Each structure stands twice: as C-alpha cells, then as structure tokens.
Amino acid sequence: MVGNEWDDILYWEDYEPFSRFCRELDCRYDIRDPIEYEKRRKERDAFYRRTIPTTAEFVRRFHRYALHGKPHWVDGHHKLINELAEEDLRRCYHYASDQNGAERVSAAEKARCGWASQHLTHYADKVCTPTGSGTHKIMEMTVGAGVGTNAVVRSMADDAVYIGVDIDFICAKNADAIGRYYGKRALGICASLWHLPFEDNLFDAVCSHFGLDECREIDTILDEATRVLKPGGKLVLVSRHNAWLRRHRIFETYGIGESQALDLMRQVRLYADFEQLNTLAAERGLVTADYIPFEKWYVAEYRKA
Ligand SMILES: C[S@@+](CC[C@H](N)C(=O)[O-])C[C@H]1O[C@@H](n2cnc3c(N)ncnc32)[C@H](O)[C@@H]1O
Structure with missing residues (x-):
C-alpha cells in the first residue's frame, strides 16, 4: 500500500508520479525501523511541498475532488481483484486453510x-444481540x-451468519480465516x-470497526448501509471522535487549522x-439508539425505522 484516501x-488529476515516488520510498526505507520511518515521512512531506507548493493549491485540489470526485479506487492503493498474483492467493488461503485462522485470530x-x-465488548454485544427471530x-x-x-x-x-466486505481481497479473506x-x-x-x-432490507446488523473514518464518500456508504439493513435493524459503528486527530499533520503543513480542515473534509x-x-x-x-464515548473514539448504535 503506498497511499491513502487523502493522496x-x-x-x-495525476496520480502516477506520486505513486511511483512512494514505491521508490518503499524500496529505500524499512518502515519497521523508527528512524527510517521518520526519514521516509520527511521525504514524503517534501514531495507534498514540491508538488503542492501553496495553501491555495492544496485547497483547490480538495475542492476539485468535491466537484468531480466520484467513488472510485485509484491505482496503486490496495490490490484490486484483477491484480492478484499467485503469491497473494497463497498468502490469504494460507491463513484460512493451512492455519485454520490461528495467526489472524492471535493478532486480533x-x-x-x-x-x-x-469498546470491543460493546461493539460485539450490540452487533451480535438479535433484533428479531x-x-x-x-x-x-x-x-x-x-x-x-x-x-x-x-x-x-x-x-448466526456473518458477511464481511472489503475492497481489498486479501483483507476480505481475513474474515474467512477467522470464521x-x-x-x-x-x-x-x-x-x-x-x-x-446485496438486496434491500437483508441484514439485521450492519457494522464497522474503525472503517468509516478511513473511507471516502461516507454519504454514499451510509446510503448503502441503510438500504441493506432491515427495518428495525441496527447500524453499529466504532469511529474516532474527530478526523483532525488522525490527519492534522498534513493540514498543519499548509497552515490550515482544525475547523477549516473539518469543513474541507465535510465538503469532500x-x-x-x-x-x-x-x-x-x-x-x-x-x-x-446509543452513544458510548471513549477518550479518542466512540461506539454509536442507530436503528432503521
Ligand atoms: C483501517 S481498515 C479497518 C479496520 C478493521 N475493521 C479492523 O478492525 O481491523 C480500513 C479498511 O477499509 C477498506 N476500505 C476502504 N474504503 C473502502 C470501500 N470504499 N469499500 C470497501 N472497503 C473499503 C480498506 O481496504 C481497509 O481494509
């Protein structure tokens, strides 16, 4: 993975040079080493400054996305289903089949x-408690x-039946391993x-654990989540209180404060x-239906009328 939703x-307008630069950084630095991680971060920040030299240009790029950015997945981000190589398949089936999910479960x-x-106690209780027969x-x-x-x-x-959805095939297959x-x-x-x-009104519970705050187009995602939820069904979400906590560095690079940054995020x-x-x-x-705050994040439960 080289980028994120912000990139x-x-x-x-032109993702390839950025993607190439990140791939070069991946070859040069081992991010498990904190010193190398920091060096990589500095080089990447310098790339931002070189290619997006002013705050006005930074904001223009956000606004352009708000106008033209439709849900799509940019190349170079996660592996798409048609890019999988044998090694990827071997790895995810190794978790599920050879190991019966032991390694995935042990990390989780x-x-x-x-x-x-x-918070996971609340999350699991809410998601797993049936709403009907x-x-x-x-x-x-x-x-x-x-x-x-x-x-x-x-x-x-x-x-009970669990279906996990992810745009990244290898991540999706983690659910098979855990099952x-x-x-x-x-x-x-x-x-x-x-x-x-999925067809409309199919699920009793739709949920996400630290997912919505890492996805683009949350309006569209909530439309879809509501559509596939049964009337009376619940939507259970764990998210950070505030995206500023996660992304403040890039905004600060351009001298943009918290409230302006949050406005920009809402707009896009x-x-x-x-x-x-x-x-x-x-x-x-x-x-x-419920809201349970923790220091940096919360569990929220909604019901579909
Ligand atoms: C931070 S991870 C979620 C953490 C995970 N729920 C956990 O508890 O370990 C975010 C995931 O969202 C997926 N994702 C982002 N946008 C998506 C989209 N539009 N559709 C499906 N999956 C998406 C990414 O592939 C990534 O695996």
Missing part, C-alpha cells in the same frame, strides 16, 4: 484483550486486519461499500466527526 484526493486477540478491550444476519463493512471481525465472530451465535478458526458461518467478500452487492464527503455522522444518519432515517 487520492490531492493527486486526483491481542487487540481485543489489550487496547481495544473496552430467525437467523441473525450480520454484515461488517471494512474487514481490514480483522480486529472488529474477530470480536464479532467469536461472540455470535452458532447459527474457520471459531467454526462459525463467516465469509469475506471483495466489494465496494459504494455499491453493495470524508468523515469529519461524530456530529457530521449523526446528521447524515438522521437524514437517512436512522435513529440514534
């Missing part, structure tokens, strides 16, 4: 029993490394949250904060 926006369990223990159907957006997935799949009833480990009905599929491949349909999420949820007929 997609900033280099929307460290988080569940450590830094994420408090019949098979409890769960859809998790943004499987990623599988920290949220592990918490949900281990807690869900044996007859296999616990002997539960869990499957990951590679799809975009902008166009979910990136997650800004809980207030924005709440407004978007209410516009889609989702009713706030």
